[in-house]
Amino acid sequence: MKFTELKNDIASGAKSIYLLEGDDAYFRMKGEELIKSAFLQMPELNFSTLDGESLKGSRLTDLTSAVRAVPFMSEKRIVKVTSLHPTENEYDTYLKKTFENFPPDSILIIVNTEYKKGVVDLKRKGCITYVDCGRADEEAVAKWAYLTFKRAGIIASVDLCNTIASYCLCNMSRVALEVEKLIDYKKEGALTREDVDALVFKDADYRIYEMTNAVARRDFGKFVAIENELCRKDGDEAPLLSGLFSYFKNLLTICSSRQSDAELAKLLKMKEYGVKKSREQAQAIGAEKLKAYVTAVYDAISRLKSGLTLPKNALQTVNNKLFFD
Secondary structure (H helix, E strand, O other), X not given: OEHHHHHHHHHOOOOOEEEEEOXXXXXXXXXXXXXXXXXXXXXXXXXXXXXXXXXXXXXXXXXXXHHHOOOOOOOXXXXXXEOOOOOHHHHHHHHHHHHHOOOOOEEEEEEEOOOOOOOOOHHHOOOOEEEEOOOOOHHHXXXXXXHHHHHOOEEOOHHHHHHHXXXXXXXXXXHHHHHHHHXXXXXXXXXXXXXXXXXXXXXXXXXXXXXXXXXXXXXXXXXXXXXXXXXXXXXXXXXXXXHHHHHHHHHHHHXXXXXXXXXXXXXXXXXXXXXXXXXXXXXXXXXHHHHHHHHHHHHHHHHHHOOOOOHHHHHHHHHHHHHOO
């Protein structure tokens, strides 16, 4: 079944084994929450988690033992296992008997990011309820956004909801974050295109935002991963350097200014709410570091445009300044 069908399916009663599989983290997370909310009581006693990567061969008996445990003062006990990818032989030897004769007072939630070749295809097993948590199409994402706005007392047209889905490339984790941000900003009334364009990060802008957050957290691995992704997409380091310079410059302006959020919003052509969020990020980095970052990126861009360095060298120089200077 699709993730959007899970809530109605749960209303008809619990299934023994749920497989939440797909590349959308939001659907996987919400699917787990729906199941636990419906059937789990006293989670400190009746909920346990296992790492499927460590369950190989005879270690799979740890999983079967966990689901056979009796719940404490509750109808159901829930076991969650992530990244479970047994081979066909491992499934037949260690899991099949328990899965096909599942304890009536237990529920197993299997959370997998994707199906891997060379292992058993769990979603084809009749004893397992498969929930498709793959990325939804634009229509489904836009419908979710529309209904979420409606429940919050905000009027949002179908076109605007489609725009939000498009800006976020139908990534539900991002859509949920952006919709929550718009609800927090708007409070009530009708959402406008100006609101969406001003507050919703388009894909590249959002990745720049994530990069600067990685700088604040000193998470070099996350920073480089996003950097490599954007460079592959654009085929050049120059647009990324320009994006970093513009973003750091705005953060420095907001951090250094004594003007109100409303005044800065007019100056920077941003929404007041956007200025507020940028101020929080700027304070996490600090004014002195932001000055050094702006100078370093500007110098790298200048040297690149003057032919004194290559794009990759310019970006590497900036990386060194942000994390190792």
